[in-house]
Amino acid sequence: MKSITIKGSERESVGKKATKALRNAGKVPCVVYGGEKPLHFSADELAFRDLVYTPAAHTAQIDLGDTTIKAIIQDIQFHPVTDRILHIDFYQLFDDKEVTLNIPVRLQGNSPGVRNGGRLLFRKRKLAIKALPDKLPDFFDVDISKLKIGQNITVESLLNDDFAILHPESTVVVQVKTQRSAVVTDDDEEEVEGEAAEAPEAAASEGGESQE
Secondary structure, eight states, rough: EEEEEEEEESSSSSSHHHHHHHHHTTEEEEEESSSSSSSEEEEEEGGGGHHSSSOOOEEEEEOOOOEEEEEEEEEEEEEETTOOEEEEEEEEETSSSEEEEEEEEESSSOHHHTTOOOOOEEEOOOOEEEOOOOOOEEHHHHHHETTOOOOOOEEGGGTTTTBESSSSSTOOEEEEEEETTTOOTTTSOOOOTTTTGGGGOOSSSSTTOOOO
16 A cells, blocks of 8 residues: 655644644644554644545655654544644554555446446445555455446455455445436346336445544
C-alpha cells in the first residue's frame, strides 16, 4: 500500500489555547495512538491533502525529525462550515501486528448486462479487511466485463490468503438487476419474477459507512 509522508513536529502543549494557536497558524493538531503512550504532534494542513482528500486508502509515514512512525488514520474531524481539518487521530502500525482498514473497490471493464439495459448496483464501495501492514492492498479490483443481467459478484470471489475480509462471503459487492427496458439475451439469466417492478435503489447503498 502506498504511504504518504507527513512532516510535522511534536507538541509540547496540548491545551485549548495552544490548539487554537496551531489552527490559526494553518496547522492541524494530531495524536498517534497504539504505542506505549499517545504521541501529540502537528503538521501543516496542506501536508494532509494527498492522505485525506482521496478515495484511495494510504498509510502515513509521520516524520518528526528524530522519530518516524508508520500509522493509519483512525478518526478525523472537519469544521462544520468551512470543512477545514480540525484534528486527526492516527493509529500506529507495527510490522507484526494486524490492523483493520477499509479498502476501496474499483470496477474494471464494461458489463454486458448493463449494455443490454440492466441496472448496475454498486453495493460495497469499500470492504473492511484485517491484515499485517505489508499485506494491505491499495484497492480491490473487480472485473465486471462478464457480469450479465441477474448476476452478481460476492466477497467470496475476492478472498485472499494475505488478508481476512470482514464481511460474510455471500455479501454482494456489485450486481446487475433487470429493468423494464432490459433486453435479456440467450446468454443472460432470465428475469426474476416481479423483480422489474421494484423501486429504484441507490447505487451507493452504504453512503456514510464508517470504518469497520
